Amino acid sequence: MFPTPIAICDDHPIVREGFRQLIEADGRHRVVREFGSVREVLAPDALAGIELLVLDLSLPDGDGLSVLDALHERHANLPVVVLTMHDAPAFARDALLRGACGFVSKRAAAEELPEALSAAARHERYVSRALENRLDMSATRQLPTLTAREHEVFVRLARGEGPHEIAEALGIVLKTVYVHRASVMQKLEARSEVDLYRIARWHGLVE
Incomplete structure (x- = not known):
């Protein structure tokens, strides 16, 4: 039986090489094409003959x-x-909801990626075990409850405003901005302003 031809789209060559070795380790899959950007992976015929795509969300000219x-x-x-990540x-x-078969954290790739690829090849869903119990597909567009001030800080952070700028605009002290920021990050399970931006964009709060 021939290995499944796979493509990887990640903007870091060293990362791609590491995942190539992991993917090809059991002989069931073979990485035959690599991409480092949205432009490359969506180029005409870029995915011709490819039966499975491994895709990062963060790319230099857009997102996954x-x-x-x-x-x-x-x-x-x-x-x-x-x-x-x-x-x-x-x-x-x-x-x-946008059509991915699987979602795997890079932190768990060594243990979970081979299983995710096998499931995807069967067109079955696979989600990292650390996320599966917290994944509520019915709540897709419902933000966790934020206070009015937290929501305001959240949107401003997502727009790229800094804490000092937010404090001045809202007439509050800098320490209060950081308190609201910490609460928003915890409630939205975000690790950075990039996460906040993506969440805000998905909910139609920023362009």
Whole structure:
């Protein structure tokens, strides 16, 4: 039986090489193409002959979610496994609803990626075990309850405003901004302002 031809889309060559070795270790899959950007993976015929795509969410000229949207139109039957550091449940829900078969945290790739690839090849869903129990697909567009002030700080952070700028705009002390920021990060299970931006964009709060 021939190995399944796979493509990897990640903007770090060293990372791609590491995952190539992991993917090919058991002989069931073979990485035959690599991409480092949205432009490359969506180029005409880039995915010709590919039976499974491993996709990062963070790319230099866009994000993996836009790739999933495009693939839904161009390659609706191509299984995609998202492999990312952005492993909050909101991102997993978003990716799965946009057509991904699997969602794996890079932190758990060594243990979970081979299993995720096998499931995706059967067009079955796979979600990292650390996320599965926290993934509520019915709550896709419902933000956790934020206070009015937390919501205001959240949107401003997502727009790229800094804490000092927010404090001045809202007429509050800097320490209060950091308190609200910490609460928002915890409630939204975000690790950075990049996470906040992605969550805000998905909910239509920023462009």
